Amino acid sequence: MSEPQPVVGELTSAAVIVVATIEPGGEDAVREALADFGDLEDSVGFGSPLAELSCVTAFGSDAWDRLFGGPKPPELHPFVPLDGPRHAAPATPGDLLLHVRSENQGLCFELAHRLLDRLGPAVTVVDETHGFRYYDRRDLLGFVDGTANPHGRGALDAALIGPEDPFAGGSYVIVQKYLHDLAAWNAVSVSEQEHVIGRSKLENIEMSDEAKPGDSHVAVNTVIGEDGEEVDIMRFNMPFGELKSGEFGTYFMAYAASAATTEQMLRAMFLGTADAPRGDRILDFSTALTGGLFFAPPVEFLDDPPQPGVSAAELLPITADAVPVASPSDGSLRIGSLKASMS
């Protein structure tokens, strides 16, 4: 399989998440800058190996069209906004996502700074979040956040596109910045909060199916696949806040082998389900301010991205296992395997 970006890893104690738009005409500068990202990461992180500095770079749908030639990840489209009976999930601008993680907040800041410096005026930052670890991996609602993430092989399967796919090693990322109404949250009892989430607050133990309300966050987000097994995503939520403005939030971010899984969860949360007709109760205390869908291609793609205007057929020797996947009428180049472009 192509080498994935460092999508799957431990939940770090710090992260800087940057969403930027690409200026008209800035496409060449962005493509050239991408090739230097790995070196910049080494420059900032090599001297502090225990800090586990990493960065994932991902692209929005329009940006993909503007930056790269060749086929496009089939599930990469603009984030679908949702307008439910009580809560809305807006789609907000974003061409480029930088997810910088480390045990050391200073290194996150430095690397994000260097990357943006390298991108220069080609991009405009539209959102910047500095996330931190809060107690024992709790969100600002006070609940441990991330426990049900899969581990090991399961984490790779949940987050990364499998080897038989043209986009093997890539990952779909959905991000949303939420603000919590802490006054309203703290006005309800701990027992009530536990029924909103579906786990106990102190011990972090999931409620039994009988005890767990159908509109609790955990119940709403349990997706069962055709094989009867739960379908997982890899979540890397980070708390953030600003005391001056009284902002207390969770930056939701999830990597998935299929964007449809996370999108199904979002529809359940915002539009509701049979067991939760008014949607996920966590939304009574949390408002989504942003929403974006991005694709994080494998490392080789970033090092040598296909140029726009050059057909994939001209760029690549087509491999024997390349098979037509779609008709040209949909804009596809009929190349079944991207492997050649990534090698």
Ligand code: HEM
């Ligand atoms: C579980 C918090 C948004 C998907 C959880 C848990 C907490 C939590 C505390 C239980 C512990 C755990 O397993 O992590 C939050 C907060 C959010 C948020 C504070 C934003 C306000 C979302 C969104 C999605 C999502 C937008 C999906 C689109 C999940 C899933 C689980 C989960 C899949 C695991 C369910 C299971 O146990 O099988 N979340 N979450 N969360 N959340 Fe969220």
